[in-house]
Amino acid sequence: MSKRLTSFGPINSIARTEETHPLTWRLRDDGEPVWLDEYQQKNGYAAARKALTDMAQADIVQQVKDSGLKGRGGAGFPTGVKWGLMPADESLNIRYLLCNADEMEPNTWKDRMLMEQLPHLLVEGMLISARALKAYRGYIFLRGEYVDAARNLNRAIDEAKAAGLLGKNILGSGFDFELFVHTGAGRYICGEETALINSLEGRRANPRSKPPFPAAVGVWGKPTCVNNVETLCNVPAIVGNGIDWYKSLAREGSEDHGTKLMGFSGKVKNPGIWELPFGVTARELFEDYAGGMRDGFTLKAWQPGGAGTGFLLPEHLEAQMYAGGIGKVGTRMGTGLALAIDDSVNMVSLLRNMEEFFARESCGWCTPCRDGLPWSVKILRALELKQGTTEDIQTLLGLVNFLGPGKTFCAHAPGAVEPLGSAIKYFREEFEAGVVRAPVEPRPTVVETPI
Amino acid sequence: MSNAALIQTDRFQLSETERSSIEHEMHHYEDPRAASIEALKIVQKERGWVPDGAIYAIADVLGIPASDVEGVATFYSQIFRVPVGRHIIRVCDSMTCFIGGHESILESVKSQLGIVPGQTTADGRFTLLPVCCLGNCDKAPAMMIDDDTFGDVRADGVAGLLEAYS
Numbered sequence: 001m002s003k004r005l006t007s008f009g010p011i012n013s014i015a016r017t018e019e020t021h022p023l024t025w026r027l028r029d030d031g032e033p034v035w036l037d038e039y040q041q042k043n044g045y046a047a048a049r050k051a052l053t054d055m056a057q058a059d060i061v062q063q064v065k066d067s068g069l070k071g072r073g074g075a076g077f078p079t080g081v082k083w084g085l086m087p088a089d090e091s092l093n094i095r096y097l098l099c100n101a102d103e104m105e106p107n108t109w110k111d112r113m114l115m116e117q118l119p120h121l122l123v124e125g126m127l128i129s130a131r132a133l134k135a136y137r138g139y140i141f142l143r144g145e146y147v148d149a150a151r152n153l154n155r156a157i158d159e160a161k162a163a164g165l166l167g168k169n170i171l172g173s174g175f176d177f178e179l180f181v182h183t184g185a186g187r188y189i190c191g192e193e194t195a196l197i198n199s200l201e202g203r204r205a206n207p208r209s210k211p212p213f214p215a216a217v218g219v220w221g222k223p224t225c226v227n228n229v230e231t232l233c234n235v236p237a238i239v240g241n242g243i244d245w246y247k248s249l250a251r252e253g254s255e256d257h258g259t260k261l262m263g264f265s266g267k268v269k270n271p272g273i274w275e276l277p278f279g280v281t282a283r284e285l286f287e288d289y290a291g292g293m294r295d296g297f298t299l300k301a302w303q304p305g306g307a308g309t310g311f312l313l314p315e316h317l318e319a320q321m322y323a324g325g326i327g328k329v330g331t332r333m334g335t336g337l338a339l340a341i342d343d344s345v346n347m348v349s350l351l352r353n354m355e356e357f358f359a360r361e362s363c364g365w366c367t368p369c370r371d372g373l374p375w376s377v378k379i380l381r382a383l384e385l386k387q388g389t390t391e392d393i394q395t396l397l398g399l400v401n402f403l404g405p406g407k408t409f410c411a412h413a414p415g416a417v418e419p420l421g422s423a424i425k426y427f428r429e430e431f432e433a434g435v436v437r438a439p440v441e442p443r444p445t446v447v448e449t450p451i
Numbered sequence: 452m453s454n455a456a457l458i459q460t461d462r463f464q465l466s467e468t469e470r471s472s473i474e475h476e477m478h479h480y481e482d483p484r485a486a487s488i489e490a491l492k493i494v495q496k497e498r499g500w501v502p503d504g505a506i507y508a509i510a511d512v513l514g515i516p517a518s519d520v521e522g523v524a525t526f527y528s529q530i531f532r533v534p535v536g537r538h539i540i541r542v543c544d545s546m547t548c549f550i551g552g553h554e555s556i557l558e559s560v561k562s563q564l565g566i567v568p569g570q571t572t573a574d575g576r577f578t579l580l581p582v583c584c585l586g587n588c589d590k591a592p593a594m595m596i597d598d599d600t601f602g603d604v605r606a607d608g609v610a611g612l613l614e615a616y617s
Binding site: 008009094103104105106107108109111112144145146147180182183184185186187188199200201202203204205219220222263265266267271272273307337339341342345349350353354356357360361363 | 479480481482484485486487488489491492513515519522523526527528529530541544545546547549550581582583584585586587588589590591595598
């Protein structure tokens with residue numbers, strides 16, 4: 001059993017180059033953090049220098065827009081478009097840049113690697129982004145359990161301040177930016193961007209109604225942009241190397257550009273994360289990088305990117321890893337860190353575990369989520385114990401519908417039912433195996449489920 | 452934990468360190484309210500948990516209603532409104548750790564300490580809690596004891612891990 005966890009699978013030992021691995025080429029072989037001196041020796045803050053001294057603010061926004069960079073937190077919203085929503089009105093001069101580092105999505109551990117090992121990459125990404133968005137202050141909203149990341153980020157911020165890379169008149173450009181690490185106190189819902197804003201303001205992390213979007217009314221009512229850690233870490237290379245280079249990275253057939261931290265875990269031979277170009281096939285990720293299943297286990301299903309994405313079958317491994325490629329086979333790419341479900345896992349038990357998580361982490365604000373998720377847990381527990389009734393599967397499918405996209409206040413419940421719906425679709429017999437009796441009182445009438 | 456421990460008759464006062472740390476945090480934000488979660492964490496770091504009196508004291512420093520501070524304190528899972536053990540055990544219950552066998556880890560902790568998640572041992576040594584994915588998915592199952600994270604935990608290795616925390 002290992003204590004200090006510095007490695008993330010083999011990411012520190014595979015071949016990486018500046019041209020092909022913009023996020024990870026600076027990683028050290030020993031997995032230790034890259035501090036300021038080493039980061040600058042490896043061309044660090046060169047992009048920030050370029051952005052602050054040679055580029056107009058609007059040009060940075062345009063470059064990020066033209067690069068096609070999309071959010072890496074799971075939803076995949078185009079970053080340049082989000083940036084473009086910030087008000088043009090110059091009199092709104094108090095603006096905030098928030099980094100969403102509240103990484104709690106089950107099976108997601110890419111931001112932790114970036115923050116622990118390359119804290120200056122995030123600081124540089126935020127500096128350039130803040131300049132583009134005219135933000136005078138930034139906060140990294142970090143989950144409380146990531147104690148190593150908090151320590152490393154705070155040290156990196158101190159180093160950057162001492163070197164004049166944060167603070168007043170950065171690099172002689174006249175631009176001021178200060179950056180703080182804000183650590184959370186638990187609750188998965190803090191990762192929802194408007195809940196994150198409420199939490200940062202010192203309130204309960206209930207999501208806010210959109211519109212108004214954070215770009216118009218964000219933290220303390222001011223224009224605010226919230227970006228994921230990995231998204232912000234892409235910015236320095238885009239600014240430094242240009243969009244032609246960035247657009248040459250992805251594989252043929254991919255509509256998304258650049259590279260992505262992708263992973264495979266579960267009972268695979270070689271669990272880990274790797275920086276790979278968009279468009280690699282899931283099979284390549286699974287077989288060539290993760291080494292396929294461990295001896296004695298076979299692949300039964302897989303999930304492309306976190307608990308909120310649907311299950312896929314082994315035949316879907318031919319899909320290319322990018323939003324549209326995974327969309328074609330029926331779900332979302334999410335965070336791109338895939339999970340292998342082996343043949344020893346019962347889908348009802350797995351879903352029970354997942355829905356327990358989603359039910360516990362519901363903020364309780366809207367009724368479908370607050371009441372629907374514990375209901376699904378109750379049914380799944382009954383099916384797991386072979387005490388289910390003939391109506392249970394229909395009730396679960398009803399919940400998949402009632403908690404689906406557009407019917408709840410935020411994306412928490414839709415994310416919770418997406419894997420449930422796909423598990424029933426592909427493995428219905430495992431759910432049926434838990435049905436042993438008719439309900440005690442059969443329903444008098446069948447209620448049509450409204451769409 | 453006996454009910455006697457929950458009855459707080461003494462007048463609560465923030466220590467000088469607590470008060471100055473909270474005031475320092477307030478300056479990082481446009482609005483003092485934003486320091487409420489950090490203020491609760493500061494008190495909890497000193498005392499292990501957040502007594503009733505601290506809610507009023509924090510509200511006073513931040514200039515916001517005590518009900519708002521209590522609302523925040525009871526919302527976040529890592530703020531403790533009852534006394535907890537000297538060490539907090541957090542067993543990751545994500546689906547990755549589920550596949551990795553986290554339920555056997557949980558069973559091992561439960562049987563050795565005689566507590567279920569949410570409870571504290573009678574000697575006040577350990578509190579057991581569930582936690583969202585700890586982000587150690589290549590080393591599932593994972594658990595945390597205080598600020599230390601352990602990966603590739605085996606049920607028969609739990610006793611050895613607990614030993615180091617007295």
